[in-house]
Amino acid sequence: MMSDVTERVEETEGEQDGAGPPGGQTSLTQPSPSPTVQDSGLLSLPWEIVAQIASHLPAQCVMTVLPKVCQALGDVCKDSTAWQLRARRLTGSRVVFPVGPREGFDWPTACMEMENLTACWAGVRCSVYPPDPEARVEWRREGDREQRPEEAASVMLEGGGNERGILDAIEGRERAIDGADPQEDPADPHQDEGQEAGGVQIQEESGFQAALQRALQRECVPRPDSLESVPLPPGHYAQINSVLLVGGEGAVCASGSRDWNVNLWDLRDAPGGRTVHRLVPHGLATSHRGWVWCLAARGPLLASGSFDHTIRLWDLEAGGEERGLIPARAVVLCLAFSQPNLLLAGTFDKTVSVYDTRASDPLVTSLQLHSKAVMCLAADEQYIISGSQDRTVAVYDRRAGKTLHKLRLRSYLLSMSYGGSEVWAGDNRGAIHAFSLQGGVLRALSQFDVGHTAVVTGVHRSAGSLYTCSSDRTLKVHLPCAPPRTLCTLQHQEGVSGLSVEAGVLAVASGEMSVEVWRVRT
Template structure:
């Protein structure tokens, strides 16, 4: 009887043991088998004790370091990371490693649009559920695949009188630039594009665009070396123009403080919008010129014509801090940096997915079905590439 009572007493006591009673070391060991998203969005919200244990940045730094022990995260250390930086970065990294870290990538084509000519302009919109594209046959294309990934294509033929080189958006207004020396603004309806305004410039072909929706500003760069800045709320004349280069302006990146322009003269210029003047020129190393740019708050990535990736630090006057070989065999046509990955595309027909670390570590390589890639964009787990076709891919895990 005593033994039976002893067994019952043990069972009752054992039933009351919980995670709260475990030593921190054992609790963290258990956590190492759980996804970062589960820890951040579920377990840390259970009680104050779990929250305090899981808020420690050193936990997340160590977890990231175990993924890439011979690399430093992030690619360029932020000057002032927010309180959630390491937590949310770890969540983003693990998600991307799930997507790209498989032997066979789990991305699948959800949309393909054959085009009559090369598509040089491509931009994902609405959290990756639509894209806008411009082609050399002068057509402007909008595709929405929001509902069940069934897509609707709106194709505006002869939107310009020359090749369309780039597109950008401010709110729901689309801006396109062309070899015909114009920028046109468009509003989408259920069935078509509605032309709103034409901005005419006598500065040669317009080759690139960028925008800053927060300030309702957009900019375009020309073959004749000029950058034009427009206020979308005012008339059809530029509010500012300047000539930063000795060659054609082929790429722009813009935020509320700076406009970066890349040129065939092998330089990138940094224009300070507040001061109204050029503050710096960066020369691309080697016999190469910059082909694409991606500007984040704490990092600028530049892809060049000999397949090298260059990193600038905006917090140190856009100092060139690193250059990397990418393994592409031709020029880089697109670069996109997020907390969880770094993506590059090339005219060699490949897209490479990297870790966002110093140095970047290759996770996987994709090959286009149509050869050369002219443009690439990535948003919310959706990857879009263009050339003689437009192809959109989405990971099965994000559906």
């Protein structure tokens, strides 16, 4: 379509007297002069008609191709009103978009993202096919001692900590992920073999085998002309808690699991992908000595937070070599980078800690912003936004060194996405919340029911996209308007524990032991 637009415009301009070089062709490298009253053809039409014609072209074409054709058509992409009309056509006239402040909003990017999202995701469905009898899974890293999956999954937190007590305290996320089928959770250290749970007799290895079977069976079926689904072969032997795309191109995926390990996947390899590296410090057999609960990355630096009260730093440019160990005072529940070397951690002991990853003594400051566990974090160079089990959301100004604003909710937040002037978050009841952040003031805009019936474990929002996942076994893709327009719902066999989006690639981690990747078909 883009080449057709270019050819039509060139032909039109070639008919104009003196509008192009000999031969009737207009060079794409030389902008054409603005049309005059004597001009004929496309550029002689009233500006409103030209803008209307351009509104039927893909947003990406308007942004990247028309400016190369001629200066006059390049001005189309500068028309804010035209972009707003396009956005209204995409979202519908009965919704509010954007949900947050309109000042400084990136309309072209939002329209391009919404068009791409709609083209790719509308109508996506999931199906199940019989497992490949030749499927083979290798669980052990070379050099590791052999260990049954049940053994690795049933260990207690080092130091005598009570994992179940912590999980009961933060309740929603863990209960909902595990609660639907407790006999199928291979990582429940308090579920004895043969014990009855919910009237179902649990047999030895049944949970592990059932989860493995589903990981091998599930196949998500996209629209054949838009997306491809890449279920990575299992690389963990316990439930995956966190997934993160790193590197800026959606080419590498990190996953953190209850098997105490962090794995890296190279998505550029063969269709099935492969484990690039299991990140293991020198002298240890696993990445951590407790469940890996959260991940964060900035540039080449990857951070993993664990139930073992530590944060480990990994250098992606050095193949995942360990770069440092940061001791925390409690279970690490969430991580976020506010600057390339400034890492934030939210912990079970009600604290938000700020660390300088370059320093030998990394702790910069500890903030007591809440009265209960800190469940989610988001940040930029100035503000830290934290959500807690005490049902509050706090905004802390790093430059001023003080808390600027605090909101009390009827539920508590477990996942958060912050960009521009908007904050989107998911709570323990399945609702999605939208906030605006301007001048340090956090204002609740709206609360949405998008169809989740349990804890919202992951949220990703950009100018033109919204992804949510829940322990109710669903992942949903929406347009980020008020109310959100849901394009599709993906059903999973187990609760979905996290998602990550980067460069149009989506990675999903569920209660099973594999990572599912969606990307645009090339």
